[in-house]
Amino acid sequence: MTQTRPAAVHVRTPATSANLGPGFDALGLALALYDEVEAEVRPDGRTTVEVVGEGAGEVPLDASHLVAAAFRAACAAAGEEPPGVALRCRNAVPHGRGLGSSASAITAGVAAAAGLLGWRGADGGLDRERVFQVAADVEGHPDNVAPCVFGGFTVSWREGERWRALPLAPSGRLRPIACIPRERLSTEKARGLLPAEVPHADAAFTAGRAALLTAAVSGHPELLLEATEDRLHERYRRPAMPESARLIAELRDQEGLPAVVSGAGPTVLVLGVEPENPSDAGDAGQISAGIADSIRARTGTGWHIRPLKIDPAGVRITSPRS
Ligand SMILES: Nc1ncnc2c1ncn2[C@@H]1O[C@H](COP(=O)(O)OP(=O)(O)O)[C@@H](O)[C@H]1O
Numbered sequence: 327m328t329q330t331r332p333a334a335v336h337v338r339t340p341a342t343s344a345n346l347g348p349g350f351d352a353l354g355l356a357l358a359l360y361d362e363v364e365a366e367v368r369p370d371g372r373t374t375v376e377v378v379g380e381g382a383g384e385v386p387l388d389a390s391h392l393v394a395a396a397f398r399a400a401c402a403a404a405g406e407e408p409p410g411v412a413l414r415c416r417n418a419v420p421h422g423r424g425l426g427s428s429a430s431a432i433t434a435g436v437a438a439a440a441g442l443l444g445w446r447g448a449d450g451g452l453d454r455e456r457v458f459q460v461a462a463d464v465e466g467h468p469d470n471v472a473p474c475v476f477g478g479f480t481v482s483w484r485e486g487e488r489w490r491a492l493p494l495a496p497s498g499r500l501r502p503i504a505c506i507p508r509e510r511l512s513t514e515k516a517r518g519l520l521p522a523e524v525p526h527a528d529a530a531f532t533a534g535r536a537a538l539l540t541a542a543v544s545g546h547p548e549l550l551l552e553a554t555e556d557r558l559h560e561r562y563r564r565p566a567m568p569e570s571a572r573l574i575a576e577l578r579d580q581e582g583l584p585a586v587v588s589g590a591g592p593t594v595l596v597l598g599v600e601p602e603n604p605s606d607a608g609d610a611g612q613i614s615a616g617i618a619d620s621i622r623a624r625t626g627t628g629w630h631i632r633p634l635k636i637d638p639a640g641v642r643i644t645s646p647r648s
């Protein structure tokens with residue numbers, strides 16, 4: 327039976343916070359802050375791009391636009407000539423802040439192509455595994471793309487020629503808070519600050535903390551302060567984000583909060599934790615609001631302090647009118 331391909335799709339991709347301290351290039355969390363792309367086949371074969379929200383007036387509007395480039399990469403991976411496409415982007419994920427905007431854009435482009443080309447998984451829905459492979463190839467590291475595609479908390483790695491991802495259920499008590507400064511830092515520049523080699527003792531320390539972190543995020547959030555200690559990347563990136571480094575040190579040392587560099591920075595991610603019995607410390611939901619207020623008192627108005635839910639489902643694809 328031949329399947330007709332849709333002429334248009336609507337894609338929604340979440341922001342992501344990678345590393346979470348010691349899980350460099352491996353751990354990531356999907357956050358309920360979304361970019362949206364409507365992709366419609368153009369019979370004239372041209373590619374057009376419209377952008378509102380984050381990046382409007384800054385990102386290119388031609389075929390070099392990251393969503394358009396990822397769309398073409400997906401078509402090429404499928405051995406198909408890319409159709410002309412109109413891409414209408416509505417962005418909420420801030421650029422160059424360490425909240426995975428590039429992974430969000432890349433995943434959106436690949437998922438849009440997947441929708442228009444009819445990539446279906448075993449359950450009849452979007453073939454997420456295939457989207458993940460192509461998107462991670464384009465991004466070059468899997469730790470943002472994995473939660474962006476699968477949602478929740480993910481461990482990701484490379485095995486031979488393939489990218490792998492293991493989605494794990496995060497503790498229901500986790501309340502992430504993104505502390506977003508005005509300044510930007512490109513991931514490329516932040517990766518350039520990392521040394522080629524690190525002392526064995528630092529590698530061993532960080533491996534232990536990363537292992538602890540998977541347990542802490544999954545079900546032992548009371549261990550998060552120790553579990554988020556890192557010696558592989560944050561210290562080398564401090565000179566490029568002194569204010570973020572200062573805020574992290576204050577939150578960790580003075581308030582005992584698990585604060586980390588989100589992705590390559592300069593956003594600071596705080597992993598707030600609801601008490602096991604919320605009635606012990608006020609109503610559920612009050613904790614992150616209280617932490618956010620105390621962070622605002624430290625940062626002043628130059629920062630945007632945003633409590634965010636964890637996105638449980640990853641990239642979502644629908645028909646444009648649903
Ligand atoms: N939605 C988007 N549309 C087009 N380009 C984007 C989009 N999101 C990110 N980009 C590109 O990626 C860059 C940011 O990527 P990166 O340096 O990896 O930072 P991060 O992923 O932490 O936000 C932007 O400056 C822009 O060039």
Ligand SMILES: N[C@@H](CCOP(=O)(O)O)C(=O)O
Pocket residue numbers: 342343344345350351352423424425426427428467469470513516517559588589590591
């Ligand atoms: N592991 C990467 C994560 C980059 O995340 P981003 O949100 O800054 O793109 C790194 O630390 O370089």
